[in-house]
Amino acid sequence: MFLTLGTTLTSGAANAINMGREHIYDGLMTRTRARPVVRKLITPNDAFAFAGVSGTLGVAALYFGVNPTVALLGGANIALYSGLYTTLKRRSITNTWVGAVVGAVPPLMGWAASSSLSDPGAWFLAGLLYAWQFPHFNALSYSIRDEYRRAGYVMTAWTSPALNARVALRYSIAMFPLCIGLSYFGVTDWVFALDSSIVNGWLTYQAYKFWLEHRNSPKVARHNGQLLDPNYKFSSSSSGSAGSGGASNGFARKLFWGSVIHLPAVLVLAMMHKKGQWDWLFGPDEEEAF
Template sequence: MTRTVGRPVVRGLVTSLQAYQFAGGIGSLGVAMLYYGVNPVVAALGFVNIILYGWTYTSLKRKHIINTWIGALVGAIPPLMGWAASSSLAMPGAWCLAGLLYAWQFPHFNALSHNIADQYKRAGYVMTAAENPKLNARVSLRYSLLMFPICFGLSYFEVTDWMFQFDSAIFNGWLSLLAYQFWKQQTINYAKGTIPTEEGLRLASIQAKKLFWASVWQLPAILILSMLHKKGQWDGILYHLGLKEASNK
């Protein structure tokens, strides 16, 4: 594939065995550091993520489109690791944060894979963008919309204040609108009994690119806003500036 042709194993600079040995070594070292330097829960999550990505997800890429759903779990686990480093995973806010990262990966990756679907197919990878383009766009829209209730959950479970709902909705709405446009075009392209036209495919490609780049900016924006709207954040800042008295609670 064009996007991976320059990687060391592909170029023959490193053999597959050497890559495996190196990955096994640094993976084991990383899990050990997490176990002794943080706590067993974080280490366990790190170990699970290595297995999910290095074995389950990678193996499934040549077998079934469900690989993308498994791969999204890999992106959702790091926030849980960060949370577990200092708090309990029994807190619902941890799962809202993980859910945010999980949902985001579908509009991001599905849009990315749309324009290189043929490359995936030639390489022997079973991706939704190549196997079912209409489903690929529908999943992008579905998970873009899911970000609204997830952000609501962050406020409801007191990770963020309620103002977060207003400005996060701007970026979630932007992403959802572009995902809708992508889905709408693919619905037209792959309507029952319809063969996509060259113009229709061109428009879908444009919509996919717009959605991809929107996702690149949307996630950092949401995460920055969640930090700015962290519950009690401004109370603490105003207190330290001497502009507000300490709460008795």
């Protein structure tokens, strides 16, 4: 109860700070213009005040109700998301990699609530959440790349569509060894390594189709978002890259929705194949018996 409550409150604090800092730019994007600060339902200071109360209560719940390690992770994630990640979004494409770390921390919090972070399984689980965010976000951001560009957010979706698709494919492939690692280190049984590969293969196929469409797309800007060609003309419907348009947007949507299905599918499989999950029915494995 304290873990769930504390994680929710710290997550709310990080999001509130982000919305308070970026309300002007959020108003330039369809997906964020309905946020309460943008609509002037509350002021940025209201958002910061909410974050202060929510974050304090959240970290306290984690510290006193769980343990200091989980509280430290929760507090650090507030700073990482609302501080470093939010700042980098308008400065460098590295913001996506930092944001992926933010998404990988909650599994570590859950693990640290009941076991030691020295267990390799904790890091493979966090790695799974880290890697998943790239096919998920890179596909999402590509579909609305012009909005990110106009709002001043530096994303690979518009600065370098080829890199954007390549990274999505690279981390989709990384799902295979990460899932195998969960089996190797005893978090799951070995059947998980097999059936998770089917789900991972499906996601990787979607990422491959996405990459195939954009592998020859020209780079538009540097890592900091500065245009390589100041006279570069963006079309109204795309970032102006080769291969962009309806077909590639279709591949992006397929990859995005594939990622939405993929993550719960893999996690449900991991729970089904958790080591010792079915001992009550089939008895312990021979290795465990001895």
